[in-house]
Amino acid sequence: MYKVFVNDKPIIFTTSLKNEEDFSVYIYKNTIIKELIYKLKVGKLNGVYIYSNNLMEDWKDFKIKFKIITAAGGLVLNESKKVLFIYRGNKWDLPKGRVEEGENLMEAAIREVEEECGIEKLIISRELLITYHLFMQQNEYRLKETHWYLMFSNYEGSLTPQLEEGITKAEFKAEEETNKALQNTFANIIMVYKSYVNNTN
Template identity: 35%
Template sequence: MYVIYINDRPLALLSKTEHRTGALAQEILNSETHLTAMYSGKPRTLLHYADMLEKGSPKVVSVAIVAKDLGDLWKDFQSHYRWLPAAGGVVRHRELDKHLFIFRRNFWDLPKGKIDKGEDEPTAALREVEEETGISDLTLGKALPTTYHTYRNRKEKRVLKPTYWFEMDTSQSALVPQVEEDIEIAEWRTISEVLAGPDPIYKSLRFLLEQVL
């Protein structure tokens, strides 16, 4: 199964087997605003559902598309987008037992950024955390679930951005937010505090962090 966030709304791609066994996370579903559709095998039809979520209709806030072959469905979905991979870190402070968050463009976020040519995912994740928050003393941990979201670039072209996440830890407390990347605050906070707080956090990150708790 793949869950892609479009305008902060989930579009799930899943196989018939996954659909039968209820693999789709219950928190994504709301019977009144959720739409499930069988894939016709025609790639153009996928844009109908993507556009529905992108436009922000209050009637449909989540979509699941079910196919016999998930690999073919995923390949057809990707064919409509430019692939732009990124990597980032979920960083825990060893002594404080808190995690690193940044506040950017009115949302709580995690440090992440585009993977440079020739980089692998862990190297890019470590580099981005250091650049965005000033932490150089980092220990890389295990890989976490990949998140996916879409957006339009300046030429109105569709972009699909996978973000490869890694656990990291550190004993370094001082933080230096990268203002050039519109980061206003870098702060050590508990995950539960951020998820329960009044300030917004992207749903893809909420889903990721709930698995870290």
């Protein structure tokens, strides 16, 4: 299964005919993707399932319709198992950013977390997942593919939000604060957090 968000509304690619969310179901081969994206964007649909009998082939075909922007970021824990959040555009978020030329994904993830939060001593524990969302740039939709990593840091200094990127806060949150922040975040950030929680040993 693959999930792509348009304004926090999902396009779910699946081989299953189960419809747990009561979304409209489309067959990939019969679907005009641009029309679907428009309906999601303007609120005519809250989410859709796209049924495929060849998921890998149809997902590949979907991706080649867009310029892909590759990004990387981290869900960072400190020694108290608090989670590092940033606040930008009136939403809580996790630090992430575009991969630069010559970087690999893990290098980009660490650099972006360091830049956006002013943190040091980051160690990557493992991969978490990849999230996807569509956004408009130069009158065309781009597909942002973000690679997420679980990270750890025992850094005890003050955090410095990257103001020039519109980030006004960077702070570690305990479980109760985290749950509150997740009520004011993006759908793909909830996916990242659930991936961490569901795979905690």
